[in-house]
Amino acid sequence: MDGMDMLEIAVEEARRGLAEGGIPIGAALLGPDGEVLGRGHNRRVQDGDPSMHAETAAFRAAGRRRHYRDTTMVTTLSPCWYCSGLVRQFGIGRVVVGEATTFHGGHDWLAEHGVVVTVLDDARCVELMTEFIAAHPDLWYEDIGEN
């Protein structure tokens, strides 16, 4: 499964989040053969839960595992420090990022620490966030802890 195929799952999650009135960021944790271990989207608005960033939601949905080195986290947006820390702590081997234009998180830091990082610069992902940020700047800045 290549990066673009993986990204489809994350984009589907992001759109699901948007349809629910939430912040359109989606992610999935995939196994070595591309199988979906867990998938999810940002749930700040839907659940009033600031801890459920998309990557954390996907990681959570995958349940308990002994290790993550052969797993890939695919996400529509560059992971923030919280979700980058998740990847580093649990030794997730690879990260596929839809775009890092509207937000530049910790993916360079992950690459420095041995994570295989691919940034796809996907136009759909850029559009999802560009439109959302323009429409709901307060929600977006709340979600990344900025004023």
Place this chain on the structure above:
Amino acid sequence: MDGMDMLEIAVEEARRGLAEGGIPIGAALLGPDGEVLGRGHNRRVQDGDPSMHAETAAFRAAGRRRHYRDTTMVTTLSPCWYCSGLVRQFGIGRVVVGEATTFHGGHDWLAEHGVVVTVLDDARCVELMTEFIAAHPDLWYEDIGEN
């Protein structure tokens, strides 16, 4: 409220987790006057949820907030990269750590990035983790993504 008073809340949470059969790490997010905004403990075992590290549980329990710069995260153990990333991303102003002897996470990195960090080197916290790791090494290494 000084660091030791704050730590009491985190230790209480860690002991609650231990009594439930879980990993004994507790945390709380406190407001500028020491009021508890949220508190929690590691819930990997109890909920089968690998994303509920103590700091994330406390952050989650506090609900949505516009900013965190005047808040303090108190935790019985040095925060791992995941929970350190949480502190950095959301701009939590201060971190009080019970101990960093049994596990050295990202608290130095947080201090480098402007977070006010206090490590208390509390004997009760060291004992809680030392005994737990000796009794349940598999659970502990699973919780920090090590083999």
